[in-house]
Amino acid sequence: MGASIVGRIALTVPTLLLVSGLVFSLLLLLPGDPVLVILGPEASPEERQALARELGTDQPVPVQYLAWLTRALQGDLGRSPRTQQPVVRAIGERLPPTLELAGLGMALAIAGGGILGLAAAWRPGSWLDRLSLAVCTLGVAVPTFWLGILLVLGLSLHLGLLPPSGYVPPREGLVANLRAMVLPATTVAATMGAVIARTVRASVVEVGGEMYIVTARAKGLPEVAVFLRHVLRNALVPILAIIGLQVGRLMGGMVITETIFAIPGIGRLAVDSVLARDFLTVQGVVLVMAVWVLLANLIVDVLHLVADPRIRRL
Amino acid sequence: MSLGRRVVASPGALLVLGLVAVAIFAPALAPHSPVTQRLEAALAPPSRTHLLGGDEFGRDVLSRLIHGARVSLGVAGLAIAISLVAGTGVGLVTGVRRDWLDAALMRLMDALLTVPSLVLALAVAAALGPGPGNAGIAIGLVYIPHFARLVRAQVLSLAEREFVGAARALGAGETRILIRHLLPNVLPTVVVLATVNAGFVIMWEASLSFLGVGVQPPTPSWGAMLRTGYPYIEHAPWLAIAPGCAILVAVLGFMVLGDRLQRLLDPRLVRTLSRGVA
Numbered sequence: 001m002g003a004s005i006v007g008r009i010a011l012t013v014p015t016l017l018l019v020s021g022l023v024f025s026l027l028l029l030l031p032g033d034p035v036l037v038i039l040g041p042e043a044s045p046e047e048r049q050a051l052a053r054e055l056g057t058d059q060p061v062p063v064q065y066l067a068w069l070t071r072a073l074q075g076d077l078g079r080s081p082r083t084q085q086p087v088v089r090a091i092g093e094r095l096p097p098t099l100e101l102a103g104l105g106m107a108l109a110i111a112g113g114g115i116l117g118l119a120a121a122w123r124p125g126s127w128l129d130r131l132s133l134a135v136c137t138l139g140v141a142v143p144t145f146w147l148g149i150l151l152v153l154g155l156s157l158h159l160g161l162l163p164p165s166g167y168v169p170p171r172e173g174l175v176a177n178l179r180a181m182v183l184p185a186t187t188v189a190a191t192m193g194a195v196i197a198r199t200v201r202a203s204v205v206e207v208g209g210e211m212y213i214v215t216a217r218a219k220g221l222p223e224v225a226v227f228l229r230h231v232l233r234n235a236l237v238p239i240l241a242i243i244g245l246q247v248g249r250l251m252g253g254m255v256i257t258e259t260i261f262a263i264p265g266i267g268r269l270a271v272d273s274v275l276a277r278d279f280l281t282v283q284g285v286v287l288v289m290a291v292w293v294l295l296a297n298l299i300v301d302v303l304h305l306v307a308d309p310r311i312r313r314l
Numbered sequence: 315m316s317l318g319r320r321v322v323a324s325p326g327a328l329l330v331l332g333l334v335a336v337a338i339f340a341p342a343l344a345p346h347s348p349v350t351q352r353l354e355a356a357l358a359p360p361s362r363t364h365l366l367g368g369d370e371f372g373r374d375v376l377s378r379l380i381h382g383a384r385v386s387l388g389v390a391g392l393a394i395a396i397s398l399v400a401g402t403g404v405g406l407v408t409g410v411r412r413d414w415l416d417a418a419l420m421r422l423m424d425a426l427l428t429v430p431s432l433v434l435a436l437a438v439a440a441a442l443g444p445g446p447g448n449a450g451i452a453i454g455l456v457y458i459p460h461f462a463r464l465v466r467a468q469v470l471s472l473a474e475r476e477f478v479g480a481a482r483a484l485g486a487g488e489t490r491i492l493i494r495h496l497l498p499n500v501l502p503t504v505v506v507l508a509t510v511n512a513g514f515v516i517m518w519e520a521s522l523s524f525l526g527v528g529v530q531p532p533t534p535s536w537g538a539m540l541r542t543g544y545p546y547i548e549h550a551p552w553l554a555i556a557p558g559c560a561i562l563v564a565v566l567g568f569m570v571l572g573d574r575l576q577r578l579l580d581p582r583l584v585r586t587l588s589r590g591v592a
Contacts, residue, residue, distance in 0.1 A: 015421065015424055015425055018421055018422060018424070018425035019428050019429060021425075022422075022425050026437050026438070026441055027441075029438060029442060137566070138566075141517075141565040141569055142562055142565075143517050143521065143561050145521060145537075146554070146557075146562070149544060149547060150555075152547070153548075153551055157548045248427075248430045249430070250430075251430035251432075251433060252431055252432030255436065256521060256525065259525060260544075270433060270437075271436070271525050271526075274436055274437065274440040274525075275526055277440065279440075282440065283437075286429060286433055286434065289429065290428050290430070293428050293429070294428055
């Protein structure tokens with residue numbers, strides 16, 4: 001299994017290089033001189049020269065990319081002309097709220113989606129199954145930002161149950177922190193939970209019809225043991241795959257959710273930087289998010305190897 | 315019943331056709347101008363004069379919603395056209411060539427899929443500048459890999475079929491096989507994916523406009539309406555409810571129509587497509 005894991009990690013490297021090229025080329029998309037676009041027309045000639053030297057805009061594009069990649073590998077993603085703060089530090093400061101929201105949202109989506117999917121799979125075709133399908137279809141079709149707004153409208157402004165926005169760091173009170181995170185985490189989890197629920201339902205129903213499940217039942221194994229030892233274990237591979245795929249969606253949802261609920265995370269940083277045309281920070285945030293998705297996919301691949309020994313032979 | 319009638323008779327098709335009709339006849343259907351400000355109607359609740367109320371500048375919400383359909387469908391059309399043409403082209407070429415170009419293009423598609431789509435669209439839209447056209451280009455770019463991967467998989471499977479071998483035996487060149495034999499066979503799949511994705515593209519345009527990098531005021535757009543109406547939702551909830559409902563109905567319409575087309579044109583692809591859009 002060790003060799004398989006090393007193989008998966010090796011496959012990540014070329015993708016990571018391509019992603020870095022893609023992120024770097026964002027600056028090439030800027031119309032006109034990137035230095036002028038980044039600094040704005042008010043910048044002094046000295047400031048322009050300094051940034052041009054830093055970006056190496058007088059060099060050929062491949063040389064610029066190599067210099068940028070070398071600096072990025074050393075943890076230097078440049079300095080924001082807007083805040084004069086190193087981009088890496090800005091991202092580091094914004095990471096904890098994002099990680100907390102991502103963790104809570106993912107946990108909620110897996111728990112909610114898992115329960116809904118299992119309930120639907122219990123009796124395929126029943127009213128519960130059809131209700132689950134309707135809920136999941138709505139969950140996929142509802143725009144994240146609208147759901148967030150409706151939750152604020154209903155649970156905060158009308159019923160006064162939860163704070164409408166803002167972030168309370170855990171060190172200032174865990175209860176206040178969790179109360180502030182309920183609505184954002186629910187918003188982030190809704191679409192992911194719907195997709196997970198449909199995958200759990202489809203996977204459990206498919207495995208439940210296999211001959212080895214019939215055999216396990218015929219041997220007199222209790223239903224709970226059949227489910228836990230045979231159905232769930234074999235249904236887990238596609239479920240893990242879909243959870244891995246949801247990480248990218250999670251990041252997108254984070255950008256919108258952090259904006260609606262005024263959470264100072266990297267999603268909000270991305271939007272603020274885009275609106276302020278702070279492209280060095282935008283570049284940094286996109287790179288960090290892409291690495292995050294790559295790592296999540298790698299972890300899911302390794303979990304696949306653990307859950308399904310057949311994959312190790314591929 | 316003919317295939318066309320079976321498609322049109324579905325609830326999804328009726329919703330989408332209704333949406334298209336609203337977009338085409340927007341000037342005739344809208345009861346008021348979507349941009350004229352009437353401060354006496356600012357934040358006015360729904361009434362006979364303003365069926366869905368007035369916004370913060372007294373503009374008629376229903377009229378802006380109706381005109382917003384034009385923007386949403388226009389951006390969706392542009393984004394789908396870009397991703398469909400480019401993605402199908404990449405999928406066809408990589409499926410047939412199976413050489414360094416295939417490897418390079420497909421790794422590029424993987425890299426595009428690795429960057430969270432909304433973040434990539436946001437960054438590209440910001441680099442290109444605000445506006446519906448640039449939003450369409452940004453979203454179209456993000457959706458290229460979805461088409462490319464599906465078409466490539468189809469071409470790889472079709473390339474082993476007898477009719478392709480027969481065409482080759484008759485002396486047909488790669489380009490002729492690609493255009494005359496493979497393309498017509500992948501088109502139904504592409505049409506289904508385009509329909510399902512159209513709903514999501516509408517949601518994305520709304521997301522970009524909501525974040526402030528898509529359509530800019532005073533042009534009516536559902537996402538921008540939600541953005542500007544959000545600060546007033548406590549006293550004027552209709553500003554948030556109406557555009558959200560429009561987006562939800564549009565997305566549902568395209569999803570249901572896509573599902574219908576999928577079952578009619580290529581039932582074998584149900585699972586592949588559901589993975590593609592997830």
